[in-house]
Amino acid sequence: MATYNTSDFRKGLKVQLDGEPYLMIEMNFVKPGKGNAFYKCKLRNLIRGGVIDRTYKGGDSLESADIEEIQTQFLYRQADVWVFMDNNTYEQYELSNEQVDEAWKYLKEEMPCQMMLYNSLPITMTPPNQVELAVEYCEPGAKGNTATNVTKPVKVETGAEFLCPAFIDIGNVVKIDTRTGEYVERVRT
Amino acid sequence: MNQHSDKTSRTSEFRPTATWDILVRRAELLSQLRSFFDQHGFLEVETPLISTDTIVDRHLDPIEICSEDGFRSPTDSRPRLWLQTSPESAMKRLLASGATAIYQVCKAFRLRERGNLHNPEFTLVEWYRRDDRMDDGIEFLSTLADTLLNRGPAEKLSYQAAFLKYANVDPLKTNVEQLQAQCTKLGISIPAQLDCELDDWLELLLTEVVQPRLGQQTPVILYNFPASQAALANVCELDRRVARRFELFIDGMELANGYEELRDADELERRMEMANRQRIADQKQSLPGAEKLLAAMQDNLPPCTGVALGWDRIVMLATGCTRIDQVVSFPWERA
Numbered sequence: 346m347a348t349y350n351t352s353d354f355r356k357g358l359k360v361q362l363d364g365e366p367y368l369m370i371e372m373n374f375v376k377p378g379k380g381n382a383f384y385k386c387k388l389r390n391l392i393r394g395g396v397i398d399r400t401y402k403g404g405d406s407l408e409s410a411d412i413e414e415i416q417t418q419f420l421y422r423q424a425d426v427w428v429f430m431d432n433n434t435y436e437q438y439e440l441s442n443e444q445v446d447e448a449w450k451y452l453k454e455e456m457p458c459q460m461m462l463y464n465s466l467p468i469t470m471t472p473p474n475q476v477e478l479a480v481e482y483c484e485p486g487a488k489g490n491t492a493t494n495v496t497k498p499v500k501v502e503t504g505a506e507f508l509c510p511a512f513i514d515i516g517n518v519v520k521i522d523t524r525t526g527e528y529v530e531r532v533r534t
Numbered sequence: 535m536n537q538h539s540d541k542t543s544r545t546s547e548f549r550p551t552a553t554w555d556i557l558v559r560r561a562e563l564l565s566q567l568r569s570f571f572d573q574h575g576f577l578e579v580e581t582p583l584i585s586t587d588t589i590v591d592r593h594l595d596p597i598e599i600c601s602e603d604g605f606r607s608p609t610d611s612r613p614r615l616w617l618q619t620s621p622e623s624a625m626k627r628l629l630a631s632g633a634t635a636i637y638q639v640c641k642a643f644r645l646r647e648r649g650n651l652h653n654p655e656f657t658l659v660e661w662y663r664r665d666d667r668m669d670d671g672i673e674f675l676s677t678l679a680d681t682l683l684n685r686g687p688a689e690k691l692s693y694q695a696a697f698l699k700y701a702n703v704d705p706l707k708t709n710v711e712q713l714q715a716q717c718t719k720l721g722i723s724i725p726a727q728l729d730c731e732l733d734d735w736l737e738l739l740l741t742e743v744v745q746p747r748l749g750q751q752t753p754v755i756l757y758n759f760p761a762s763q764a765a766l767a768n769v770c771e772l773d774r775r776v777a778r779r780f781e782l783f784i785d786g787m788e789l790a791n792g793y794e795e796l797r798d799a800d801e802l803e804r805r806m807e808m809a810n811r812q813r814i815a816d817q818k819q820s821l822p823g824a825e826k827l828l829a830a831m832q833d834n835l836p837p838c839t840g841v842a843l844g845w846d847r848i849v850m851l852a853t854g855c856t857r858i859d860q861v862v863s864f865p866w867e868r869a
Contacts, residue, residue, distance in 0.1 A: 352646050374649025377745075378781070378791050378844075379765050380737035381593050382647070398723040400742070402734060403593070404816055405725070 347409040351384045351401055359391070359410040362399075366391040366410035366463045376403075391461065392468050413462040417470070419452050427452065429460060429470065438467040450505035451476045451523050472523045477532050478502055479518050486514035496528075550863040560849045560861060563682060564639065567659065570681050574674075576635045576661060581624030583641060586613040587824040590806035591765065592813055594619045595645035596821065597654070614822060617643040620842050621660050622766065623827040626795070629662055629838055630830035637661035639845065650857045651787065653865050657845035664836045668778040668794040671839030672755050675782055675790055678843075679753050683851055685784060688753040693776070696756055697736075700744045705736055705760055706775045713739065733762050748783035756781045766802065767793035782843075784851055792841035799831040 349358060358369040371387035382403035389396045391412065401407075417429040417438065427440045427449070438460060444467065445452070451472040452458075459471045478501035491512060499509040499519070507521055509528045520529040550557070571578065588596050596616040618624075620642050628636055642658045663674070676688040697705040703716050713735035717724060722742045730738065748754040757780035761769050764777030778794035796802055803823075810820040849861040859865045 374647070374652060375741050376593075376647060376649075376652065377737050377741055378788055378842075379591060379593065379763065380740070381734050383738060383741060400722060400724050400738070402728060402730060402738075405728070 346411065348406045349409055350406045351382070351403050354384050354386065354401070354407075358407075359412045360388070360407040361410040362388065362407065365393075366412055366468070367397075370396065391463065411464050413465070415460050415462060417458050417460045419454060419456045419458055421454060422452070429458060429467070431460075432457075438462075440467055440470060444469060447526075448472050448523070450503055450507075450526070451478070451521065453478070453503055474524060475520055475522050475529060477518050477520050480509075480513060480515055482515060483509070483513060486512050486517075493528075547868055551859040551865055551868065552861050552863055556849070556853050556855065556861055557863065559853055563849060563852055564845075566682060567639070567678075570678060571637045571661070574635070576637045576663070577633070579625065579628060579633070579636045579638050580640070581621050581628070581638065583618055583643075584615050585618055585623065585826075586615060586822070587623040587826050588616050588821040589619060589622055589766070589827075590809045590813070590821045590823055591619070592809045592816070595818065597643045597645050616821075619644050620658055622840070622842075623824050623830075625660060625662055625840070626827055626835055627830040629664065630833055630835045633662075633664075635661075635663045648866060651847065651850075653846065653858050653862060655866065655869065656858070656862075659843040659845050659848075660840065662795075662838050662840040664838045666794075666839035667837075668757065668780060668792075668839060671792050671794060671841060672757060672780050674839075675780075675792060675841055675843075676753065676755060679782060679784070679789070682848055683753075683784065686752045688749075688755040688782065690755050690757060691748075692758045693756050693760065694758065696744050696748065696754075697739070700747050701739045703739070708732075710735060717742075733760070736760065736763075745783060745788065746786040749785055749787070753782060753784045756783065764796070764805070765793065766796050766805075768796050787847055787851070788844075789847050789851075790841050790843040792839060794839050795835070795837075797831055797835045797837065799828045802831060803828060 349360060354372050356369055356372055360367050360369060367388035368391055369386055370389050373385040374382065375385060376382040384401045386399050387396055388399060416432045418432060420428045420430050425442050427445045429438045448470060457473060460467050461469045481500050481502050483499040484497055493510045495511040496508040497511055498506045499513055500506050507526065507528060509519055513519060513531060517531055518533040520532050522529050584599060596619050599615050599617060621638050621640055625636060625638060639657065639659050641655055643655050645654060647654055672690060680687055694704060694706055697703055701716060703712060710732055717735065717738060720743050722738065758770065758776040759779040761775055761777045764779060767777040767779035770776045770778055780792045781788060782790040806823050814820055846858050846861050853861065855861050
């Protein structure tokens with residue numbers, strides 16, 4: 346496995362710490378004129394998302410993390426297992442509920458998703474930034490009310506609920522931003 | 535990459551990272567600096583940037599240049615040449631040859647030093663005055679900083695007092711275990727296996743805890759550094775634990791380093807041999823040393839005090855900039 350010396354440290358580096366992969370999201374070089382150099386890093390845990398601070402001294406090193414990002418599509422869910430397929434190799438990967446986390450709200454079959462592999466095992470997946478979902482149930486739409494600031498809960502085909510404008514009806518297709526969980530627009534009536 | 539995007543990246547790279555206004559201010563400050571030295575009877579000198587001498591410092595890596603016909607072979611017996619990490623050697627050779635008060639504004643080079651406050655090529659203002667003791671050197675530095683930045687005279691604080699005040703340890707009566715525990719207590723996040731010696735821990739506490747609080751109201755000059763960090767300073771005769779070394783801090787930034795200069799050639803040779811042993815232990819290359827400087831010291835280096843001031847950082851403070859790239863025309867990546 347490759348090793349990064351402090352002089353290689355930079356934003357965007359993927360490193361391994363206590364057996365877990367981290368992304369270097371910030372790196373500050375500090376050095377007293379005559380003294381040892383220190384490298385102040387902010388590292389984000391790629392599995393759990395938490396950010397830690399670590400200060401290294403010049404000459405220290407970190408192991409690189411074997412991280413690979415692949416394009417997949419979501420195949421199906423079976424109980425607590427979510428199954429994805431690598432678009433290039435057709436290999437299938439299984440993720441748990443915890444790994445899929447909030448993204449379950451957006452997942453429908455054949456949806457293209459980005460997946461991160463650590464030591465060839467899947468750790469996280471990211472759905473497209475915006476997804477289109479069919480409305481399965483909501484209170485009847487208020488005809489003629491085109492205001493987008495009056496909202497109501499709307500249940501979509503994945504089983505998740507989103508706040509959508511009052512004019513949305515059953516059978517409509519809505520676009521949702523997966524980074525915020527917010528309604529973007531009505532795609533089809 | 536297609537031709538179009540190639541051209542786009544080319545056009546942005548040629549531009550300076552500093553605005554024109556900052557470069558104008560930088561030039562004004564430089565002229566102010568020169569008249570200050572002029573008024574105080576200093577002569578401006580120029581010395582080579584490239585030399586066979588290197589000041590051997592454990593944590594400073596000079597840049598070696600190759601000979602005129604390309605890279606040197608392992609059997610090449612001609613002397614190796616280096617870009618200076620400071621003009622110290624050449625300026626002391628001038629002092630040993632009769633100069634009394636000299637200053638220089640020049641480039642210095644330190645390999646791999648790159649960050650918000652560092653560029654591997656940077657500008658140093660360095661000066662020496664014969665017969666000055668440490669107190670005279672501190673006084674002069676304080677006046678110079680006040681003249682350039684208008685932040686008032688500097689408060690003088692010993693290294694020991696600063697550590698007692700801000701880090702709650704006595705740097706002259708401590709050990710690795712205590713310093714490590716203190717770092718943890720003060721919330722400095724370090725890898726469990728961080729292998730540091732006493733001076734490394736002191737430097738870590740200095741950069742993380744002490745330094746950010748120095749010079750927030752008025753400038754601070756820290757003096758009497760531990761003898762283990764003496765570098766080229768005299769060890770204090772009354773208290774052998776400390777050296778006649780001092781540093782200026784403003785807004786938590788290290789700006790200048792000064793010594794009441796060591797004149798004992800044998801002692802300097804011992805210190806540089808020690809630094810070379812530490813470099814080898816750190817898996818760095820050993821450096822050839824400073825034969826010409828040692829010869830000057832052996833001949834007749836008069837008692838003097840010398841200071842090196844980071845000019846880019848002075849410009850940063852004068853203009854309210856927080857990154858060195860904002861005050862230099864072309865930093866490392868655009869050089």
